[in-house]
Amino acid sequence: MNSSSLRVCVAGAGAIGCTLAARIALSGQPVSVFARGKTLAALQRNGIHLHDLEGRHHVTVNASDDAAALGVQDVVFLCTKAPSLTTLLPQIQPLIGPDTRVIPMVNGVPWWYFHGEGGRFDGEPITSVDPDGVIHASLDPRNVIGCVVFMTAQSSGPGVVSTHNAYRIVFGELNNALTPRLEELCSLIARAGIETQGSDRIRDQLWTKIIANLTSNPVSVITGATLEQIYGLPQMRELALATFHEVLAVATAYDARLSMEPTTFMQFGASMGAIRTSMLQDFEKGLPLELAAIGDAVLEMAQKVNVPMPVTRSVVTLARFCAEHPHKDHVRH
Template identity: 25%
Template sequence: MKIAVMGAGAVGCYYGAMLARAWHEVTLIGRPTHVEAMNRDGLLLDLGTSQEYVAVTGSTEASSVDGAELILFCVKSTDTEDAGQQIKPFIGKDTIILSLQNGVDNAERLGQVLGQPVIPVVVYVATSMGGAGHVKHHGRGELVIGMSSQSQVVADTLRPARIPVEISENADGALWAKMILNCAYNALSAITQTPYGELVKQDGVWDVMRNAVDECLAVAAACGVTVPGDVWGAIEKIVETMPAQFSSTAQDLARGKPSEIDYLNGYIVRKGREFGIATPTNLALHAITRLRELKGVAG
């Protein structure tokens, strides 16, 4: 299958590499330094126990999605509308589009821009960029995709590439479950520049996380969302499955780049105000992260 990845960051590069290893024709659209390295050497996939260069095509142009049967949309939540407008002229009516993004409303926002359905995807993977054209995998890798007429085709494409896939009838709830996990970890990891395993060893951290989660669940209930599974159990398990992982927000701040915090804890704060629900812990985490972000960008 001809596949395009819009947003060749850590998530996009990991799944693009896995699909390319399964002999799909993969084009990764990203920043010039990454594109140059991938076109020169291939994409270096670092699985911890092994490394290999994977043959992919790199591009800086959104027009490179032209002709793709499947698009993995992996840009930051802050860039959803802009990136959507860039690819809109080059996608077909039968193109399958997956939103592999943090937050709960990206698929809806992107669908409004494109004028066609977008399948929401919940991503559970620990990855980071080790340099230009170099993606590092730290753990997990499963996806939960929303139910649609195209979902089975997606699953049948991804599973042979060693990408675990679950098709869910409650994609909204699954997205909220992931966002709540992000609300618990991302800001704290970013503010302290600490990986998850070390983060939770500090006094009071679990209590802060518990308060943030309780606020998120109250807001989810007000939004009419049923959050599946044991949310707190999943949050505790992250320490076991991804102890060395820094949150994506922490990685953004470390590079001096804007983060997605407005679409995580900030989203909870906005929705809480809308429904008259107090969210003091999420408010504090959002505000402090924004201050650190502005300091990093300015510095």
């Protein structure tokens, strides 16, 4: 991968997409952003404003809603929310050639989980996240490099993002091979000032993030609680621990290797401070929630291996009810 002539595109310009695009641009690597509507107009007019641990940054990016005009890319990062993938992928087909590396930066269980996995469910779909097979039909798994994002970012407006925690991203091939294209991708992101790792067991890292998501996101919608409260307050921590152990049992059933000590995990979560989860932010804005990828998909996988998840199922059910029947006292920003 010749970085000087590399064509890189970030598809989706929310908080994570803008953060990634800004960091890549700051490294000197040209980057395009596929965006639409008010977000596109803001990026074209004002670029991206990022406030992170290194300070305040302003970058200009090549923003467009015309995938054909942007042309085939070497690397495409899918930075939309999981529910929007089925809409986004058909729109960005002109970006994807036979050798394009496509990196889905989505929360929860990805549709590609069983592709190249090699176990007894190898090649099976995750119907919760791709019920009609649109994602699988739109994207050849051979183009995909798995990704687990350990980043928190909040957006106060189109193209204006802030984060107060360190960046970390883990990449891995779906078949767990350590390939030159994986190494090159890691180099690209490391140059952007993001801690990066290429893994030969990407699903282990994935379960770590799934546990973090599932112990915090749905309950934040129900309660409005921050990470500090979810993992720090005794009663809330008890609920998070129950979910933690249920998800860990599912991960273990799929031969994931996780070295997570629950007390340390809870302490780390509480140390994140008064962070409102991305799902809570979406809920307050009246946006679709990632419950299918973060909750339903894990329950689907649990059912395949006969692992009961009563606490998790109840919390996901309550979060969905809140989303479908918002109380008048819930503040929508």
